[in-house]
Amino acid sequence: MAAPQVGINRRILALNLGDPAGPFTMINPEITWHSDEHKKFTLWDDCLSLPWLMVRVARYESISVKWIDEAGKPQHWEKLNRALSELLQHEIDHLDGVLSTDRACPVKTKTFAGSGSGSAAEDAKAANGQAPSVLLSTAPGTVEASALYAEAERKGTKGPAAPFSFDETIISRAVYESNPSYWNAQVDYFIQPT
Ligand SMILES: [Zn+2]
Numbered sequence: 640m641a642a643p644q645v646g647i648n649r650r651i652l653a654l655n656l657g658d659p660a661g662p663f664t665m666i667n668p669e670i671t672w673h674s675d676e677h678k679k680f681t682l683w684d685d686c687l688s689l690p691w692l693m694v695r696v697a698r699y700e701s702i703s704v705k706w707i708d709e710a711g712k713p714q715h716w717e718k719l720n721r722a723l724s725e726l727l728q729h730e731i732d733h734l735d736g737v738l739s740t741d742r743a744c745p746v747k748t749k750t751f752a753g754s755g756s757g758s759a760a761e762d763a764k765a766a767n768g769q770a771p772s773v774l775l776s777t778a779p780g781t782v783e784a785s786a787l788y789a790e791a792e793r794k795g796t797k798g799p800a801a802p803f804s805f806d807e808t809i810i811s812r813a814v815y816e817s818n819p820s821y822w823n824a825q826v827d828y829f830i831q832p833t
Contacts, residue, residue: 641733665706672703680827684739694739
């Protein structure tokens, strides 16, 4: 986690990546290199400061970082793997006052009906002209489609013809946890719960 998350406005991260290093801090961490801007990967970002939300973001596949350790010694890691790369991009964003919601990213257009979305129930709903079970999204197209479906539901008529494009970017954790395989199918990378 990042110091500003607990009200300390210093450029410090507290990390615990397990054995053998255990907990340690990174002071003044900086990204010194990142992989191709056009080859980012997507994931559902999960933040301690926004525990009720899952946010789809795109991150660099790999980064290199430098920082100062607790003994005042300069340290660096080169070309990190996805897991560490996304974690440090998330944490360093906190130092810059940037939250996952600022990076909410409708990178993939999803077509519901017959999409093989991983959720037969959602596909069936779309085919029947019903709104999918999403509580919150920032994508303008989604809001518009949801409004059309709500209107159709109120009038007791069918909604717009499926398929429709649907960019879910910010969802509640409850929605995510109700069907993780469906949501995980919409991103390039996810962390298996342990
Ligand atoms: Zn966070």
